[in-house]
Amino acid sequence: MKHVVTFIFFINICIPLFASDGELIGRICEINKSGKEITVQSSRAAEKISMGTKLYVHAGGKPVILIASFPMMTVAKCRINSGQASYFNELTKNMPVYLYIPGIEKIPLSTAPVHYDGLYQCKEKDYTSFLRFYSDGTVINVSSTGTAEQIIKWFKASDKGLSSGKYTVNGTSIKFSATSGSGVVDYVGKIDGDKMILDVYSHINEFSRNSEYTFIKVQ
Numbered sequence: 001m002k003h004v005v006t007f008i009f010f011i012n013i014c015i016p017l018f019a020s021d022g023e024l025i026g027r028i029c030e031i032n033k034s035g036k037e038i039t040v041q042s043s044r045a046a047e048k049i050s051m052g053t054k055l056y057v058h059a060g061g062k063p064v065i066l067i068a069s070f071p072m073m074t075v076a077k078c079r080i081n082s083g084q085a086s087y088f089n090e091l092t093k094n095m096p097v098y099l100y101i102p103g104i105e106k107i108p109l110s111t112a113p114v115h116y117d118g119l120y121q122c123k124e125k126d127y128t129s130f131l132r133f134y135s136d137g138t139v140i141n142v143s144s145t146g147t148a149e150q151i152i153k154w155f156k157a158s159d160k161g162l163s164s165g166k167y168t169v170n171g172t173s174i175k176f177s178a179t180s181g182s183g184v185v186d187y188v189g190k191i192d193g194d195k196m197i198l199d200v201y202s203h204i205n206e207f208s209r210n211s212e213y214t215f216i217k218v219q
Contacts, residue, residue: 054100120213
């Protein structure tokens, strides 16, 4: 049974995941597992992508290089770099795709990494707010009366009914904005080990608060 409080936020920002990222060029729109081929959708494919152009995505906690094998007007067929073939199954539709930056593999993505093997929770009086982060830059959010162990069974990015979006990390700083039909709520703060200290500001009712989210490892 899902223990969910009815107010949900929607996060939908199309910005680089890390400050060191290259130009955001598009998103994965199709994955051919049998042919080991990835299709990238981009309105600028004809302008920016040619045969052999290197692109990359974030998967498995690191940049995974894609090489364009058949560029077209608005899409480009790509293959994963041969040395990173083991990451193919970690690629998913809608992953952001960036233009390759020489040496991106060696650039630290963050001096304060976000944990992906559990949830961040902030306990309020009548419910708990949960955040779950993914290595491709996706973050999902829900407020629930259940525990982390209870909600982890269904609290996944594949559930399209959940609040979801993108976050950015720069050193120890993290930020994202939550948008619903009522308006926007901003989250800006710092990563401190297993904690996130977030300043939360609602443009809906001008309410602000400082919230501490603590990481709990749960599968």
